[in-house]
Amino acid sequence: MKPSPQPLSITEGTLQLQEAYLKGLIEVSQGVFFVKKQSLWRTNYEPRCSRCGSGSAQLRWTFCVFCEGPCPYCEECLTMGRARFCTPLVHGVNVVETAWKAAPMKSLAQWSLNAAQTEAAAAGLQFLEQTAIQLTGHAQLPRDIPCFLIWAVTGAGKTEMIYPLIEHELAQGRKVMIATPRKDVVLELLPRIQAAFPKQSVIALYGGSRQRWEQGEITLATTHQLLRFSQGFDLVILDELDAFPYHNNPMLEFAAQKACKPNGRFIYLSATPPPKLQKSAKRNRLPHVRVPVRFHQHPLPVPKVLSIPPLRNWIDKRQIPAKLLSRLEQSLERDAQLFLFVSQIRNVEPLVLLLRSYFQDKEIQGTHSKDEERSEKVIEFRQTRIDLLVTTTILERGITVAKTDVFVLDADAALFDEASLVQMAGRAGRSKDDPFGNVYFVAYQRTKAQVSAINQISRMNGIAKQKGYFKQNT
16 A cells, blocks of 8 residues: 655755745745835835735734734635735746647537537637737736637537637647636536547546646636636636626636736636626627527527516415416426526525415425525436426526426516526526427516516527528427
């Protein structure tokens, strides 16, 4: 039996770091540094974390025995170890820099993509080739890193579209990072990427991963794992950049920029890009391509609006409104499974009890972010062992069921913005065996978010029809 390696002593570790530094294998910086802030009247110095980019609001000053006085440390990335002003932060250095050269366009036929997916992949390849020629290796600021947006509807097959882009980078000896918000998506993508690129090393990083010290040509990671890298990847693919926890998180945005090499590129994947990116794309300030059709080449289900009193009213009365009850019965009669989305956790269990009183022969469950049995219930729903699932926005993404209808209750709630409504509507019609699912926005009043979501879905259908992406019989 091979003996376990013994941990290095402080002296041995210091000597090895010193040797690595002298050989140019690592760089050392302060855990916290100070940024000069010049105002009209005076100059200030603001502390900032070198690892996560957090500023004064996330830094705490305490007495330090090494500094013999006050010293700031970062609380935002504390789980990765204490980064403070007097502690070194060690970065690995890419010794062999990638030589940029344009790669010839390879045939996309081998990836069995449909027309819309092929057009998106070709646009992505063109972006990579053009930027490879333009980049000179002197870009230093995050804004200089070229970005490309793949704006694809839910169920479009975004993963398949990026295969040619990954192949393009690997052919040049470059390293690829695919970052996604959730661990379950990383675990779902891992066997698919390994099957698509069997000769390349693929590693997966997430909380509790056993591969955290390994390196691969392709790295799959949750967005928080980006904090571990500094200029490590030639291509960073950000999946669902509009989703929690990446969206509106300055720390993770900083981590993504830091993980990409100065002469690297970003590929953004999203069905509902943030408004800022949408505006940049519409004004042609952001290179992008739209994929307006799903992989099965049928139109997206356009939501129908049901005008019904607020959910709490009919929960308190213990009575489902007749108009809604009729739609629920129609969906169950066609043997569809039902998503019922609510805006508040407190409404999940009361609604489950009410539905059980009406549909006693159906299996009805509820789940939310605080439900310890959520994973098991999702598995049962996918296995068609649950007929109706009441849930919050926790399941608005990342779950595909073959035959489903969607009911968004209290669709006028402030929590349900345009992106959220589009994502929830995207749970229906995802299977080629049932592409025409039903979606209902159930609300007392119509909101701007509902109108915008319906318009976005209809607009994508219009683009797909105009380009001839739909199958002949649709």
